[in-house]
């Protein structure tokens with residue numbers, strides 16, 4: 382039996398736009414994902430977050446579900462436009478009251494709340510002013526964060542500023558496949574800088590707030606990048622991919638500088654980054670959240686964009702997202718972060734897999750693929766802790782099936798099945814298994 386440290390926080394993670402529904406209820410303003418999903422052609426099957434898992438109304442039952450699973454912690458995000466419909470200015474007290482009730486219910490259930498301040502649903506009104514490409518967003522975000530610290534900081538001790546800033550900028554402003562659907566490298570690289578600046582400003586606001594014994598961090602999607610061959614060209618390509626996917630956010634946050642390799646490569650597209658900005662971005666944090674799903678395997682691809690890399694498909698197995706299942710990558714990533722970035726306190730704030738689940742006539746969901754995926758990744762996390770990594774918790778993505786962005790509801794990540802016709806929740810085999818892992822704080826090796 383492999384035991385995890387005493388007090389290890391086993392949990393699940395979700396995000397507002399993916400589960401809540403009711404995006405415009407009770408005075409909430411439209412987010413960029415409300416607009417993006419309502420724009421034909423952007424989301425599979427024309428799916429939107431209008432209903433999702435109806436969590437805005439079913440939150441009591443969902444907290445009861447978390448209690449049934451025995452979760453120690455629950456990571457969720459606050460919808461910025463529910464609290465500040467215009468992104469700044471007037472507070473929507475009804476919207477804020479939803480999160481007060483949710484936090485109180487979690488605490489009553491003995492579940493530690495982790496709040497993500499931003500999980501992609503920027504108020505549309507701020508996008509109208511340029512969104513993350515407008516440097517002023519750092520101040521707007523810091524003010525929003527300060528409001529939540531003031532209103533919820535007496536009961537919420539764990540705060541995450543941003544979820545996956547790399548995805549926000551790359552997918553939303555460069556690749557154009559996520560909201561706001563822009564394809565503009567200059568805007569995208571500025572968005573990266575402004576996201577990180579906003580993070581730093583929010584950490585400073587947290588330090589100035591009256592949140593007692595609170596801890597604040599950021600969640601980054603990180604994927605170790607491996608060369609497709611041992612050739613010099615492919616080794617260099619893997620370095621470039623690692624710089625763009627990982628060090629682009631890790632280095633400024635922990636070392637106050639951007640990777641020189643990228644500044645050179647992107648040349649005049651690279652945004653101005655005054656020293657004062659970099660010092661703000663590097664404001665010390667209490668923990669790093671890591672979202673791990675898979676690795677990258679890359680080869681040199683002359684002339685292929687700024688990075689001149691191409692992804693090389695691996696034999697698999699793969700999840701329903703087409704992501705290679707590579708649990709060893711989690712161990713290698715954790716040990717690397719520990720060694721290269723000063724041994725920070727870490728949480729795995731997301732890890733999980735989409736598979737094509739079926740609700741059996743018997744009423745069960747035998748998602749053995751997901752159970753095996755999680756078991757193999759838990760083993761790698763335990764291996765990392767044994768190697769000295771300060772890993773203090775693990776949040777499975779996700780508590781329940783939900784709106785998977787441009788894939789809509791076609792991809793199921795939950796350990797709880799959602800029948801979207803009836804909104805019935807059914808704990809999957811992986812959910813029943815996870816409850817035992819949590820109860821024993823460990824697993825068989």
Ligand SMILES: OC[C@H]1NNC[C@@H](O)[C@@H]1O
Pocket residue numbers: 396399545602672731778785786794
């Ligand atoms: O793709 C699965 C998850 N990845 N990280 C961010 C979440 O919002 C996604 O659903």
